Amino acid sequence: MSETKHGPGSKRAQRQADIAEYVLQQGSATAVDLAERFAVSTMTIHRDLDELERQRIVRKHRGGVSVQPSSIFESNVAYRMRSAVREKRALARRARELVEPGMAIMIDGSTTTLELARLLDDDIPLTVVTNFMGAINVLRDLPNIRLIALGGEWYRPHESFLGVPCLEAIDALRVDLLFASISAVSGGFTYHQEQEVVLVKQAMMRAARRSVLMVDHTKLDRVALHRVAPLPAWDLVLTDDAAPERTLQELRDQGIPYEVVPSEPG
Known part of the structure; x- marks a missing residue:
């Protein structure tokens, strides 16, 4: 029965x-x-x-x-939405200042860049490309946004589209700025736990004229299973004011442009 x-x-x-x-x-x-x-x-x-x-x-x-999260497991989106919220919002505010009218920007499937999507609600015209359902839902009804949703295979844990169709869609595009986050930064490299996500982030970096990494301090001095890119491949690194000095020194030693963004008050 x-x-x-x-x-x-x-x-x-x-x-x-x-x-x-x-x-x-x-x-x-x-x-x-x-x-x-x-x-x-x-x-x-x-x-x-x-x-x-x-x-x-x-x-x-x-x-x-x-x-x-662990080196082989990325947290569920619902958990990540609750993690380092003040820091993510601060990074998003600074990232928003880099966006100019008429730009084409790409937003990856991260809860950090979702905070940026929530700030794109004024009247400047933009083209926004994303594979993240959270960002799609935020942007879909904004009249000033030309939204390009990257299709592909639906990955429920990430609430994102990934896979070969997504990669092919990215390869057909060229944008001014990519805003992305990552699971771990260590030893001069950026990392993520899952290969499918790594491939999409790498394709997004290839499709962008400039790539901005938004990474709060909880992701620094950590490793995950797969390398995404060396730190010098990012054109700008945004982090918060709790970032360890050894990581900032590493960025300086490699000549990587970075900014330390004050976190929102508690």
Whole structure:
């Protein structure tokens, strides 16, 4: 017999949604704590976590679960939306000052550049290219924006279009500025956890006359699985005032233009 909207399937789906929301808020949790909190067995919790991991909402580890990034796991968009918000907004304000009327700009699938998209609401004419559904939703009804949405394969964890069709669409374009973020910066290179995302970011850099990297301090002195590009490949690096001095010295040593942007007040 099929499950009704009030049946076991509905309850399981709601519990999994509640678990995801709780872990997103906390950053991590143990299976034992989750079993107590939701009044189910640890075996049930592990089945729920297996499903949430399959959806790439969380990552399991011994004894528990996390939504925090690692070298091979990028955080779910919902978690990233809550991370370093003040810093991202400050970087976006500075990035907005680089945008001039009539430009064609490209925005990658990051929550940092989403903050920039939210600032493109005045009357200057722009062409904006993006593969990020969040940015598409922000910009789609603005009369001054000529919006080019990059299609491709839908990747739910990133809420972005990726894959070969997306790469081909990017290769057919040329823009004035790319605004992008990254998961990790270390040793003179930028990194990301997932190959599909890396390929799109690299294609975007090739399509742009100038590339601006918007990276808050939480991503500095970290590594992820795949190299995206050496730091000198970026024309400007924007970071916040909590960036470690050793990273700033590294940028100076390599002659990379950078700016330290004061974070918004708490």
